[in-house]
Amino acid sequence: MTTATTPRSAIAPNAPSTATAVKKRPLPLVRHSMSLAKRSLIKTMRTPEALIDVTLQPAIFLVIFVYIFGGAVAGDTTTYLQFLLPGILAQTIAQGAIAIGVNLNTDLDKGIFDRFKSLPIPRASPLVGAVIGDVVRYVVVIVSTFVVGYLMGFRITTDPLSAVAGCLLAILFALSLSWVSVFVGMKVRTSGAVQGIMFLIIMPLSFASNVFVPTASLPSWMQTFVQWNPLTHLVAAMRGFFLGAPMGNSVYYTLLWCLGLVVVFMPLALRAYRKKV
């Protein structure tokens, strides 16, 4: 016993040290959120299979829908590809928001959150960090969708700056939607249930929208839903940014939806999070 203690004591594992004195630094929420975002990224890189759904799905959807329905819906596959790609991108990014609720729910199970809560960091940092970490997932979705799209013949007909604006709008929407996912993640018991509930929300939004077919082709009762659907506005805006299609007020409606989601669900999510013991 004593022999094991002696070499260890020499290092003095917990003796106060001036070298590691705690310094006061500005902007604790931003700083700690970035550290925790880095943690999310390390985890994503360690389990690349977690990215497969968001990278492969848009590719598979593009191939299936363009070559199976393209001719019937739009007359030819090239026209349909131009129409479909912004929609698929928006849908996949929206689905990317599911992961954060699932991951946070898992964290609560594992107890890593208790460690975070015992540290002198703003309580929102782990949440904000996870949200920031998700941006990387969205960028992966965008890149892989465009690569597949370009191979199939998709072309941006506006300019690169507009294209970037369209992508940023999609990311902003996904980040806003993340708070719904976080809220559900804090409220339900298992990570599987988070996945299920979020899928139930996002599926009707994806299909009862202008993603796959023009709104005008839908029955009028459904058109009402489609016209309120945030994804419809996002996709209309993205078509405008990528292809120069008329946008109307879709950018403003999208931003309004983002604001609404954040205003309603961010406080709810944060409250649910604080309540979690």
Next chain:
Amino acid sequence: MTTDLVIEAHGLVKHFGETKALQGVDLAVARGTVLGVLGPNGAGKTTAVRILSTLLTPDAGTARIGGHDVVKDAVKVRQSIGLTGQYASVDEDLTGRQNLQLFGMLLDLGKANARARATELLEWFDLTEAADRPAKTYSGGMRRRLDLAASLVGRPDVIFLDEPTTGLDPSKREDMWDVVRTLVNEGSTVLLTTQYLEEADALADEITVIDHGRVIAHDTPDGLKRVVGGQTLEVRPSDLTRLEETATILAQVSSDGRAEEIRKGVLAVPVADDSALTATVSRLASVGIGVTELSLHLPSLDEVFFTLTGRTASADDTSVTDKKEVA
């Protein structure tokens, strides 16, 4: 020095629905000492630690760590504590090193210091070789060491160890005890919960026994052992025909004059203190009785509880209470 209380709790109450986890618990720990909080599953040990470490707010009562209120000054408290329990864990997908560096960053050590601190702790806990493997690949003992290392990143003054050795095999348990002793030697104050009187006896300066959310005893380890009847000496003579003779010798060192055969060929007597062991050995040797087994046992938690409360620790609804407490 003795009046310099680093951990102070008065009348802590916490209910989870119907479950009364804590019903008015007082705790006090002086600087540089170890308090052992002893109790069965569901006694309220974990709830008390979670309140003291700011993870839970009490329904009633107050607690101060280093003079800071755990509710009003939670941030100050978090700067001075380290928490190790089965719930406050590490990220299993990250490596040991990444975990420690992350906590260093979150404690504002800065990048270089966080890195240096991680290396230092990994070395100290014999985790250097496994440092760059994900924590989920660690063995139970390694995981426990990493959990403890994680709670030491910020060089806390006060360390909470919630059942640090539960589930570890005896040799790993001894290692963990060495670590705790080293921390205390360096001036840390430790609150440790345990289900083993032996562990509390080995490490603690004082022991608080809690049961059903109430403190039922508070004493030094020696004081507590006196109350619960001290220790038991067990002897197995190598020549079973001399069992009677051995019993007579044991009766002389026994604190109540009786030797009992508790298992086939094994005699047990209650003894007042460690000196009974040497006395027994020399008397047996003088008459030429060899022994194959000779050991000194502290009372088990069950025996402690039976003495203090008149019932066994593992009885009734404790397992249900424990689940709620951890949930």
